Amino acid sequence: MNRMMKAFQLTVLTAVILLAxxxxxxxxxxxxxxxxxxxxxxxxxxxNDMNPHLYTGSIPAQGMVYExxxxxxxxxxxxxxxxxxxxxxxxxxxxxHLRKGVAFHDGAPFNAEAVKQNIEAVQSNASKxxxxxxxxxxASVAALDEYTVQLALSEPYYPTLLELAxxxxxxxxxxxxxxxxxxKEGVTGYHGTGPYKLAEHITDRYAVFEANxxxxxxxxxxxxxxxxxLPAGETTLLALRKGEVNFVFTDDRGADSIDPEAMKQLADxxxxxxxxxxxxxxxxxxxxxxxxGSPVQETAVREALWYAIDRETISKQxxxxxxxxxxxxxxxxxxxxxxxxxxxxxxxETAAAILDRAGWGSDKGGQVRTKAGSPLAxxxxxxxxxxxxxxxxxxxxxxxxxxxxxxxxxxxESSSIAQRRSSGDYELLFNQTxxxxxxxxxxxxxxxxxxxxxxxxxxxxxxxxxxxxxxxVTVSSDENKRQALYADILRIVHDEAVxxxxxxxxxxxxxxASLQGxxxxxxxxxxxxxxxxxx
Amino acid sequence: MAMGxxxxxxLLLSLPLLAAISFIAxxxxxxxxxxxxxxxxxxxxxxxxxxELIAETKAALGMDQPLWQRYWNWIVSCSKxxxxxxxxxxxxxxxxxxxxxxxxxxxxxxxxAAIVALSIILGVLCAIRxxxxxxxxTRGIAFVLTSMPSYWLGAFMIWLxxxxxxxxxxxxxxxxxxxxxxVAVITISFAGIYFRMIRSAMLSQLHEDYALYGxxxxxxxxxxxxxxxxxxxxxxxxxxxxxxxxxxxxxVVVENIFAWxxxxxxxxKSIVSRDxxxxxxxxxxxxxxxxxxxxxxxxxxxxxxxxxxxxx
Numbered sequence: 001m002n003r004m005m006k007a008f009q010l011t012v013l014t015a016v017i018l019l020a021x022x023x024x025x026x027x028x029x030x031x032x033x034x035x036x037x038x039x040x041x042x043x044x045x046x047x048n049d050m051n052p053h054l055y056t057g058s059i060p061a062q063g064m065v066y067e068x069x070x071x072x073x074x075x076x077x078x079x080x081x082x083x084x085x086x087x088x089x090x091x092x093x094x095x096x097h098l099r100k101g102v103a104f105h106d107g108a109p110f111n112a113e114a115v116k117q118n119i120e121a122v123q124s125n126a127s128k129x130x131x132x133x134x135x136x137x138x139a140s141v142a143a144l145d146e147y148t149v150q151l152a153l154s155e156p157y158y159p160t161l162l163e164l165a166x167x168x169x170x171x172x173x174x175x176x177x178x179x180x181x182x183x184k185e186g187v188t189g190y191h192g193t194g195p196y197k198l199a200e201h202i203t204d205r206y207a208v209f210e211a212n213x214x215x216x217x218x219x220x221x222x223x224x225x226x227x228x229x230l231p232a233g234e235t236t237l238l239a240l241r242k243g244e245v246n247f248v249f250t251d252d253r254g255a256d257s258i259d260p261e262a263m264k265q266l267a268d269x270x271x272x273x274x275x276x277x278x279x280x281x282x283x284x285x286x287x288x289x290x291x292x293g294s295p296v297q298e299t300a301v302r303e304a305l306w307y308a309i310d311r312e313t314i315s316k317q318x319x320x321x322x323x324x325x326x327x328x329x330x331x332x333x334x335x336x337x338x339x340x341x342x343x344x345x346x347x348x349e350t351a352a353a354i355l356d357r358a359g360w361g362s363d364k365g366g367q368v369r370t371k372a373g374s375p376l377a378x379x380x381x382x383x384x385x386x387x388x389x390x391x392x393x394x395x396x397x398x399x400x401x402x403x404x405x406x407x408x409x410x411x412x413e414s415s416s417i418a419q420r421r422s423s424g425d426y427e428l429l430f431n432q433t434x435x436x437x438x439x440x441x442x443x444x445x446x447x448x449x450x451x452x453x454x455x456x457x458x459x460x461x462x463x464x465x466x467x468x469x470x471x472x473v474t475v476s477s478d479e480n481k482r483q484a485l486y487a488d489i490l491r492i493v494h495d496e497a498v499x500x501x502x503x504x505x506x507x508x509x510x511x512x513a514s515l516q517g518x519x520x521x522x523x524x525x526x527x528x529x530x531x532x533x534x535x
Numbered sequence: 536m537a538m539g540x541x542x543x544x545x546l547l548l549s550l551p552l553l554a555a556i557s558f559i560a561x562x563x564x565x566x567x568x569x570x571x572x573x574x575x576x577x578x579x580x581x582x583x584x585x586x587e588l589i590a591e592t593k594a595a596l597g598m599d600q601p602l603w604q605r606y607w608n609w610i611v612s613c614s615k616x617x618x619x620x621x622x623x624x625x626x627x628x629x630x631x632x633x634x635x636x637x638x639x640x641x642x643x644x645x646x647x648a649a650i651v652a653l654s655i656i657l658g659v660l661c662a663i664r665x666x667x668x669x670x671x672x673t674r675g676i677a678f679v680l681t682s683m684p685s686y687w688l689g690a691f692m693i694w695l696x697x698x699x700x701x702x703x704x705x706x707x708x709x710x711x712x713x714x715x716x717x718v719a720v721i722t723i724s725f726a727g728i729y730f731r732m733i734r735s736a737m738l739s740q741l742h743e744d745y746a747l748y749g750x751x752x753x754x755x756x757x758x759x760x761x762x763x764x765x766x767x768x769x770x771x772x773x774x775x776x777x778x779x780x781x782x783x784x785x786x787v788v789v790e791n792i793f794a795w796x797x798x799x800x801x802x803x804k805s806i807v808s809r810d811x812x813x814x815x816x817x818x819x820x821x822x823x824x825x826x827x828x829x830x831x832x833x834x835x836x837x838x839x840x841x842x843x844x845x846x847x
C-alpha cells in the first residue's frame with residue numbers, strides 16, 4: 001500500500017508538471033534582435049537560386065535585391081530604373097530614359113548596354129517565359145546611347161509597362177554575373193541594383209541581406225535583414241516569442257507561418273503588431289462551361305451554385321476572418337475592376353427558384369434534382385495540400401445539397417489540378433486569380449489560353465465576343481476604350497457565372513511593435529523593407 | 536574460417552536486396568499520375584507551363600526514353616555517386632544529400648551515445664533494485680515519456696527551456712547548445728525502450744549459476760554486477776547497432792521541429808515539392824544504411840555467438 005501511494009504521488013507530480021506546459025504564459029522578453037537596425041524573418045523555404053531570370057528563387061528576397069525599369073503602384077506606373085519613357089503613337093516602340101548614376105552591387109554601371117544584355121538574356125530562354133505575354137511580343141531591344149534604350153514590339157501591347165514592372169523575369173543583374181553571355185545556364189553572382197544585397201547564404205539555414213549604402217533611392221534605415229529557414233507552426237511561434245525572429249509575413253503561396261490565434265497571442269503581449277493588406281487576390285470555384293454532358297454547362301446551374309455559397313460563414317468561421325467575402329472575380333482595388341455588377345448574396349430560395357425555372361425537378365427535402373433523367377451532380381476538385389480548401393468544399397457541398405445539387409469532392413495535388421485545368425478534364429475546381437501584380441490583364445489573358453481558362457470560358461454563349469474583346473483590349477492604346485472593354489469582359493463572365501468567387505486573400509505581417517513604415521506594394525509577393533525603420 | 540565465410544555470404548546477400556530496393560524506389564516515383572515534366576516545371580516555380588515548354592523539358596531530361604532505360608541510366612550513375620540533379624534547384628543531388636546526411640549523422644551519433652549511456656545506467660539500476668520503488672517509478676515514467684508524441688514533447692521542451700527559462704536556443708544548429716534539446720527529445724523517446732532491454736538482459740543474467748557461484752565465493756556485489764553487465768551487453772550491442780539507422784530514419788519529426796538541416800527536413804521538403812531525384816536518392820541511401828548496419832549487426836552477433844555462424 002505504501003509503495004503504491006508513493007508511485008501514485010510520483011505520477012501525479014509528473015502529470016502536474018506536464019500539464020503546466022499546456023497553459024503557456026506570457027513570453028520572456030525578446031532577446032537577440034532588438035538591435036535597432038535588424039529584422040529577422042522566418043520563412044519555410046530557403047531563398048534558393050536567386051537568378052532573377054528564373055523562377056526558383058524566393059520572390060520577396062529577389063524583390064529586395066533586384067529592380068525593374070518601372071514600378072506598379074496604386075496610382076499607376078511610376079519610374080524606377082527608368083526616369084521617363086516615350087511610347088510611339090502606334091504603340092509598338094517604347095523608348096526609356098534611364099536613371100543616371102546607378103550602379104550594380106559589384107560596382108558595374110547600370111546603363112543601356114546592361115539593360116539590353118539583360119532583356120536579351122531573358123528572351124533567349126523565351127519558352128520558359130511564355131506565361132508572360134510580353135516575352136512573345138518583344139521584337140528587338142537597342143541601346144541608342146548610354147542612357148537610352150528602345151524596345152520594339154511586334155504589335156501594340158498595352159500591359160507592356162505592367163509586365164516590365166513585375167519582380168521577374170525582367171529584373172536587372174550585373175552583366176559580370178552572366179555565364180556564356182546569358183543567364184539560362186546559371187549565374188555566378190547575385191548583384192542587382194536594389195536597396196539590399198545578399199551578404200551571406202547557408203542553404204536551408206539562413207540568408208543575410210545588408211543595406212546597399214550607395215542605393216540611388218537613399219540608403220535604407222534598416223541595415224540588416226536575415227531570412228531564417230524555420231518550419232511553419234510551433235517552431236516559428238516559439239522563435240517569435242523568444243525573439244530569435246521578429247517578423248513573419250504571408251508567403252507567395254498565400255500561407256501564413258503561424259495561425260490567427262497565435263498571431264493574436266503575439267499581438268496581445270504588446271511586443272508585436274499585426275498589419276493586414278488590402279485584398280490581394282480572389283479564391284474562387286472555376287466552372288467548366290465546355291464540359292459536354294454535364295449540368296455545369298448550364299448558366300442557371302452555375303448561378304444557382306453561386307447563390308448557394310455562404311461566404312460570410314466561410315470567411316468568419318472557417319477562415320477566422322483572415323479572408324474577406326468576395327462577390328466578383330476582382331475586388332474593387334484592382335485596375336479597371338471598380339464596376340457595378342449584379343450582387344448574388346447567399347440565398348437558398350433564389351438558388352432553388354433559378355433551378356426550378358431551368359427545369360430541374362424540384363427537390364423533395366434535399367434530394368438530388370433531376371432533368372430528363374440525369375441528376376444534378378457534379379465533381380468538385382480541390383487542392384489536397386491546402387489547409388482550408390477541404391473544409392470550404394465540404395461546407396459548400398452541404399449548403400448546395402440543401403437545394404438539390406449533389407457535389408462529389410475530390411482532393412488532388414496542385415500539379416494534378418493544374419493538369420486538369422489545362423486539359424479541360426473537370427467540371428468544377430478550386431483556383432485563384434494571379435494577384436494584384438497581374439490582375440486584371442494576366443488572369444483575363446488566361447481566358448484564351450489552353451493552359452489556363454480556355455475550357456472554362458469556351459462554352460458560354462458570348463464566347464466569341466468575349467475573345468474578340470480580349471484581343472482588342474490588349475492592343476488598345478486608348479484608356480477610355482480599355483475601361484469600356486474591360487467592363488464588358490467582366491460583365492460577360494460575371495453574368496455567365498463561370499468564375500464563382502468565394503473570398504479575397506490578403507497579406508498579413510506580424511512585426512515588432514516599434515517598427516514603423518510598414519506598407520505593402522501593388523503585389524502580394526514583395527514587401528518594401530527599404531521604407532521600414534525602428535523608432 | 537567459418538566466420539570469414541559467413542561475412543562473405545552476408546555481404547553478398549545484401550547486394551540483391553539493395554538492387555530490389557533501388558528498383559522499388561525508382562518505380563514508386565513513376566507511379567505518380569502527373570506528367571513528370573509538369574512536376575519539374577511546378578517544382579521550378581514556372582507560373583504557367585505551356586505545352587511546348589513541357590515537351591522541351593521532357594526531351595531535355597530524357598523523359599521520353601523507356602522506363603528500363605531510365606532506370607539503368609540512374610543505377611549506373613548512382614554507382615558513381617551521381618544521383619542526378621534536383622528538380623527544384625538544378626544542383627547535383629549529392630550536394631544536398633551529403634551535408635544533410637552529415638548533419639543528421641551528428642545528431643544521431645550524439646543521441647545514440649546518450650541513449651546507450653542512459654539505458655545502461657537505468658537498466659543496471661533497475662535490475663539491481665528490481666521490484667522496488669526506483670524500478671517501478673522509472674518504468675512508469677519511462678512508459679509515459681516514451682508514449683508521448685515527439686512533436687509535442689519537442690514543442691514543450693522548447694517552450695520551457697528556450698522561451699520561459701531562456702537557457703537554450705529554440706532551433707537551428709549553431710553551437711553545442713543547439714544539440715541539447717533535440718538530443719534530449721530523441722533520447723527520451725527511445726531510451727525508454729532500450730533501457731528495458733538492458734534491464735531484462737541483466738535480470739536473466741542475475742539468476743544464472745555463475746552469479747550464485749560468485750556470491751558463494753564472497754565476491755562483492757559490484758564485481759558481480761560488472762560481470763553481469765558484460766554478458767548483457769553482448770546481447771545488446773547488435774540492437775544498439777541497429778539503433779543508428781533507425782534513428783537516422785526517425786529524425787523527421789525532431790528535425791522539423793528544431794529546424795535541424797538534416798535528412799529528415801530534406802525528405803519532407805523534397806516530398807512536398809515533388810523533387811523526385813532527391814526522394815529516390817534519399818530512399819536508396821537510407822535503405823543502404825539499414826542493410827549495411829543490419830549486416831554488420833548480424834556479423835557482430837555471429838562473432839559473439841559461434842552457433843549463429845552456420846546459418847545465413
